[in-house]
Amino acid sequence: MSEYSAQASSEDKINGTVTGDNVRKRLGIIATCVVGGSLVALYAVAGPFVAPALRKICLPYVPATSVQVENVLKVLQQRSGSLVDIGSGDGRIVIAAAKRGFRAVGFELNPWLVWYSRYRAWKEGVHHSTSFYISDLWKVSFAQYSNVVIFGVPQMMEQLEDKLGKELQSSARVVACRFPFPSWVPDDMAGEGIDTVWVYDAKTFQSKVQINQTEK
Missing domain, CATH: 1.20.5 (Single alpha-helices involved in coiled-coils or other helix-helix interfaces)
Structure with a gap:
């Protein structure tokens, strides 16, 4: 080479x-x-x-299990009228309630979840009997609703007790999921563990508030 x-x-x-x-x-x-x-x-x-929605008290998005949804519907099976889900997440409670004949409404601060809920309601064919609003629960009055569902956290339950106690009609029913209210005594319960739901009739907790105020 x-x-x-x-x-x-x-x-x-x-x-x-x-x-x-x-x-x-x-x-x-x-x-x-x-x-x-x-x-x-x-x-x-x-x-x-x-990500948690920006609220007065942080309420993270944790989807309800299918068992939780069924437990909610079980304790409301003899009920009718309007239903509101406070912090409605992806809309599964509202959509399931609409399928059972309720006129169902969801309030959620996270706009992405609200838009997704509306899409799911349309896809499930219940968009005519459901509504989803972007709103802070502390700025909404729930006086018009017959049935109230809440997936809350312990830090907010006491404040929510006071708010619902003042706003709801005596015929209303409140269903708390995951965590019970601190002062109210439940009228009924369903499920166990994380899937437990606590049932509170407004006439019960409102009458106790009136008794306490009279005693004072």
Whole structure:
């Protein structure tokens, strides 16, 4: 092999190595961009669903189990009229209640969940008997509703006791899921463990409030 050929062969190897390194670097950059972009997109879509809605008291989005939904419907099976789900999440309680004949309404501060609930109601064919509103529960009056469902957290239950006690009509019924109210004595219960629901009739807790006020 001539000296020129040997030099050319050596240069080809060097150029090939450099070219290979450049290709690998470019592929690495592209892969990083793809993965990073995918994570950003995933967060943009999923973030609003899993992040707590901004409320006076943080009420995280935790979907109701199918057993919880059935327990709610079970304790309301002899009831009729309007139903409101406070902090309605993805709308499953409202949609299930509408299928049982209730005129059902959901209040939820997270707009993504409200839009998703509306889509689910349309898909399930109950959009004419359901409504979903973007609203803070503390700024809404529940006086017009016959049945109230709440998936709350312990930090909010005492304040909610006071609010519902003042607003609801004596014929109303309240169903608390996951956590009971701190002062009210339930009129009924269904389920067990995390799927337990507590039933409170307004005439019961309102009469006790009146008795306490009289004694004072």
